Amino acid sequence: MNPFQFTRATTPKAAISAITKESGTYFLAGGTNLIDLMKREVIIPERLVDINKLPLATIEKTASGLRIGAMAKNSAVADHELVKKHFPLLSMALNAGASAQLRNMATVGGNLMQRTRCSYFYDTSMPCNKRGPVQAGPDKGKPNGPSGCGAIGGFNRMHAIFGSSSKCIAVHPSDMCIALAALDATVNVSGPKGDRRIPFSEFHRLPGELPQKDNTLLPGELILSVDLPTNRFADHSHYLKIRDRASYAFALVSVGVGLDMKGGMIQDVRLAMGGVAHKPWRLFEAEQFLKGKEATEVNFKQAAALAMKDAKGYGENDFKLTLAPNSIIDALKTATKTA
Amino acid sequence: MTKETKNPSIDRVDGRMKVTGGANYFADFELPSMAYCVLVGSEIARGTISSLDTKKAQGAPGVLGVFTHQNMPPIPGWDAPIGGQADGPPPKPKTEETYRILSSPKILFDGQPIAIVVADTYERATYAASLVKATYAKQASRTDLSKHVAEGIAPGGSGDYSRGKADAHQTAPITLEANYTIPIEVHNPMELHGILAHWTGPDKLMIYAKTQGVNATQNAMAQAFKLDPKNIHVHTEFMGGGFGMGLRTWPQETAVVAIARKIGRPLKLVMNRSQMFTLVGHRPYTVQTIRMGADQTGKLVSINHAATAETARYEDFTEATVNMTKFMYACPNVSTRYRIVRLDRSVPIWMRGPGEATGAFALESAMDEMAHKLNLDPIEFRLRNYTETDPEHNRPYSSKNLREAYEKGADAIGWNNRKPQPGSLREGNWLIGYGMSTGVFNAFRWEASARALLKADGSLTVQSAVTDIGPGTGTALTMIAHNVLGVPVEKIKVEYGDTSLPKAPSQGGSAIVSAVGSAVFDACTAIKQALIELAVKDGSSLAGRQADELTLANGILSVEKEPGKKLTVSELMQVNKLTVIDRTKESKAGPDHQKYSMYSFSVHFVQVRVNPLTGVVRVAKAVSVADSGRIISPKTAASQMIGGVAGGIGMALTEEAVIDHRFGRFVNNNFADYHVAVHADVPAIETIMIDKPDPIINPMGAKGMGEIALIGFAGAVANAVFNATGQRVRDLPITPDKVMQKLV
Incomplete structure (x- = not known):
């Protein structure tokens, strides 16, 4: 790990001004991902601004739903009574992620900001387009390791089947974000140019030609909180995570589902998938199809088939073309209690 | 007398030290x-x-x-x-x-x-x-064994094996040919x-x-x-x-x-x-082919077992991958072949169960496949080919209670619930399957030495250079000393892991209780003899009694025929002006050992739950039975079995070190991406000890169990997955993609 400066901010304003002042500066929240990246020299910061003292950890009811502070710990959110009662999908997704120790450290804002776990991104001797140039220090601006996408033609068992580009096929690793995508969250941010609200589906981005950029935050922006609108999905929510071991592993495929049911009929539904794309992947077409339909295996199969329309495998991850629709069906069965 | 009576369970003697930070690594x-x-x-x-x-x-x-x-x-x-x-x-x-x-x-x-x-x-x-x-x-660089199997060379020292006719499987009424793959696995101890x-x-x-x-x-x-x-x-x-590294x-x-x-x-x-x-070895990537022939009565006609494993370009590593096939079943025609391929890789080393675990996965999967072809229960098929003598060396086993192990394990797992037709048992979205497999490993008794010092205060110190890698060596040695001298467990101190102490072999090969335990037994027996000699000599209160009339327990010598007649060890030592009785013994196998084949056996049973949609496999229940002679320390022995099974679950379902062969470099060399089984993968594990002394191997009648705890387990899981789903997975680990069924 390289030497870096360490400062602590106590107000969002001070934090934003500290990060805007000099390039190569990073916010440090729970540190569960950034510290690893620093150890592996994937990110080489000049300066860290510790934001753990910011008063942003509140979880509170609002007129339209729930507001979760960016600095709320993952475990605190997962265990919160309002979350468990009204947004169980979020609680389930959080508890499916990482380990208890990590959830006690990791924050909501940090979870949104976590980088992909692609092996090639982490190994600076391997090709990767996502790392971009060295961010700080004497080598600033030089390429941080060879360019190209190592995962294309390489170990891509964990990689994307939707929305990838020739530059990058990495996936977003978060479980929490799958629930937030399904639950139509909004991200509240503040920056040098003021505050703004970002709809969750516009927060993360696809790799395209710029895989270095995971999200649409502008330079200097700080996540303040996440808003969840009230919904009627609490009784029929399920987060299904398929992984290579029962706990503490990233998703091969995950499915977040929330339904509003009346009798056997689906009034409304939200579906999102993890482990399949560079961003949390909403299944809009499948949702549209299921609305107003009966909760039957036949309908679930059709919805799953619709969801897979544009899927593309890269060899080792071809199995996801089967696992993903199967998982959608399995998750829908569980959530509708038709299993 | 340890051989005849079962041992009580005592706590791990260094357990408190280990959990309070008192043990220094x-x-x-x-x-x-x-x-x-x-x-x-x-x-x-x-x-x-x-x-x-x-x-x-x-x-x-x-x-x-x-x-x-x-x-x-x-x-x-x-x-x-x-x-x-x-x-x-x-x-x-x-x-x-x-x-x-x-x-x-x-x-x-x-x-x-x-x-x-x-x-x-x-x-x-x-x-x-x-x-x-x-x-x-x-x-x-060349790092992908699967692309270079044909380039295997015969390593020095271990020749091809054959008995009967090598091509017998070609004419057998029922035949099977299957390939099995074990990926690179890494020991990955916590330390x-x-x-x-x-x-x-x-x-x-x-x-x-x-x-x-x-x-x-x-x-x-x-x-x-x-x-x-x-x-x-x-x-x-x-x-x-350590696990071998x-x-x-x-x-x-x-x-x-x-x-x-x-x-x-x-x-x-x-x-x-x-x-x-990369720098402390690994279980080598190994590809295996089994050709098996059987007749309509369920008798094996032939087994041909070939294995090819990777090694480094600078060093040949070999292990006993195909050995189990030579002696496990009564089969007239058996041949084995072992090859290595030198790649641009660091050198492997034995990893728990070593080659035998790799080989057992193939052999015991094939046994299950053949049983299915014969429409026979997998245990029944094994019993029809049971052998009471070692067919490789044509000599008796020193002890073998495998029939009893099959029986007890089957009872404990509820084998009766198993349906022969795959996919027959279902609970909601989940299919249920049962599988079993046999494990076997040499029971070694290497040369070792130990010292025992009995002090006048009644305390005993036992010393040997052997290292404790975690199985409970200190606890087992305490028990052996206690059984010989009757010194209360809390008054026994075992000192080990230092070259200033009497020489001992490396902790490995499931051999330490047998080897070092025998030396401790001998050193303590020498002290006991010295005490009895002193007790019966002229001038002692027990003078004139025969040495074999005396018993020693809790620091007191007594004569059974004369209740009330007692002499404490401390009195005896004081009278003789002794502060300590100090004996060092070297111990090794006697010539009798050549007449027998000595093995520890295990049988593993598992119940799995499989979600056919997602391919997720969960080991829901595991029962492992050890036939490894007299159990010295029941609690740490059970713990060792549990650890082996946890490792076996990793081997079966999750562990695989992956190389990107374009670069010859690992892509998952960390604990997030190399999946060691975690608690959620490991159910409650039931262990059963046959606990019958081996009359030959050593004075305690005890055989090792570190390897048999793992050997065979992965096969039991694969066999259970087949029973649950009809899917035969021959390439470990059994990840969801290998099991899920295509629906959409």
Whole structure:
């Protein structure tokens, strides 16, 4: 790990001004991902601004739903009574992620900001387009390791089947974000140019030609909180995570589902998938199809088939073309209690 | 008398120390003026270093030295032209390369150390190591065994085996041919590998190591530095898991010792997790083919078992992958063949259960496949081919209670619930399946020595150089001493893991209770004899009694026929003006051993739940039965079985070290991506001990169980998955993608 400066901010304003002042500066929240990246020299910061003292950890009811502070710990959110009662999908997704120790450290804002776990991104001797140039220090601006996408033609068992580009096929690793995508969250941010609200589906981005950029935050922006609108999905929510071991592993495929049911009929539904794309992947077409339909295996199969329309495998991850629709069906069965 | 009676369960004698931080592992030791080493690994698998820039590292704060092939101090014992291992014989046939750490710019495997950075703190050494920059002349590397199976060579020493007709399977009424693959698995103990080396004089060395054998490390270092072993003191009381990776002295350990001498300060090396994948061995990628023939009555006609495993280009590693096939079942025609392929890889080493676990997966999967073809229950098929004598050596087993093990395990798992037709049992979305498999491993009894000291206060100290790698060695030795001398367990202290103590073999091969236990038994028996001789001699209150009339328990000698007639050991010692009775014994197998085949056996049963949509497999229930002679310490024995099964679940379902063969480099060399089984993967495990003494092997009647706890387990899971789904997975690990069914 390289030497870096360490400062602590106590107000969002001070934090934003500290990060805007000099390039190569990073916010440090729970540190569960950034510290690893620093150890592996994937990110080489000049300066860290510790934001753990910011008063942003509140979880509170609002007129339209729930507001979760960016600095709320993952475990605190997962265990919160309002979350468990009204947004169980979020609680389930959080508890499916990482380990208890990590959830006690990791924050909501940090979870949104976590980088992909692609092996090639982490190994600076391997090709990767996502790392971009060295961010700080004497080598600033030089390429941080060879360019190209190592995962294309390489170990891509964990990689994307939707929305990838020739530059990058990495996936977003978060479980929490799958629930937030399904639950139509909004991200509240503040920056040098003021505050703004970002709809969750516009927060993360696809790799395209710029895989270095995971999200649409502008330079200097700080996540303040996440808003969840009230919904009627609490009784029929399920987060299904398929992984290579029962706990503490990233998703091969995950499915977040929330339904509003009346009798056997689906009034409304939200579906999102993890482990399949560079961003949390909403299944809009499948949702549209299921609305107003009966909760039957036949309908679930059709919805799953619709969801897979544009899927593309890269060899080792071809199995996801089967696992993903199967998982959608399995998750829908569980959530509708038709299993 | 240990052989005849079952032993009570006692707590792990060092358990409290281990959970309160009182047990010191090598890296816990701190020495004045100690400095730290960090290794820099190559980023290519084959080629030559063309430039190495160490200037920045040398100038970094706290750096005491940067050692590369250009300035590495010589290791005097490595001047002999041998095959890479300082303490090993030259390989046959000769390897094309020799690996001498930091002796040449040549790169033989990915992660090969290209520099060792020494600094005053670990953090500074780590930072400086990141400043070492190399460029390479890269050559195309070969790391994928599956592409080079045909290039297998017959290693020296282990020839092909054959009895009966080699081609018998071709004419058998029912035949089977199947290929099985085991990926690279890495031991990955919690404790990282390394060494702390301290030259206490110009030719005197103190080493705190992570080794499964202090005497082995002592000998390796003596050879490397051309020293008298007496001048080398090695200490490894505890190990945070070894699983085989500590069964040799690795080149980077020797290098640290050499650099410590050069720098003149004690040096500590603690490797990082990714280095654990390349520098301390692994279970080799192995492909196997089994051809099996049987007749309509369910009798085996033939088994042909071929295995090909990877090794390094600089050293031949071999293991007993195909051996179980030679003697496990009554089968007239058996042939085996074992080959290795030299790749641009670091050398493997035994990993728990070693080759036998790899081989058992293939053989016991094939047995299940054949049973299915024959429409026979898998246990019944094994019983129809049960053998009471070893068909490989044509001699009896010293003891074998496998029938009873099958029976007890079947009862415990609820084998009656199993349906022969795959996919017949369902609970909601989940399919249920049952599987079983047999395990077997040699019961060794190596030469070992131990010392016992009985003090007048009634306390007993037992000493042996053996290292405790976690199975409960101290507890077992305590129990053996207690059984001989009747000294209460809490008054017995076992000292181990140090070369100042009587010589012992390395902790490995499931041999320590048998080997070191026998030496402890003998040393304690010698003390008992001395006590009885004193007790019956003239002038003693028990004078005139026959030696065999006396019993010894809780520090009191008594005569059964004369109730009330008692003599305490402390009285006896005081009368004889003795403060201590001190006996050291060397112990080894007698000539009788040649007449028998000695093995420990196990049977593993599992119930799995499989989601056919998602391919998720859960081991819902596991029962493992050990037939390993008299159980010395029931609690730690059960614990050892449980640990083996947990490892077996990893082997079956999750563990695989993946190489990107374009680069010859691991892509999952960390604990997030290399999936060791976690708690959620491991259900409650029931262990059953047959607990019948082996009359031949040693005075306790005890055989080892470290390996059999794992051997066969992966096969039991694969067989259960087949029973649940009809899907036969022959390539480990059994991940969801290999099991899920196509629906959409």
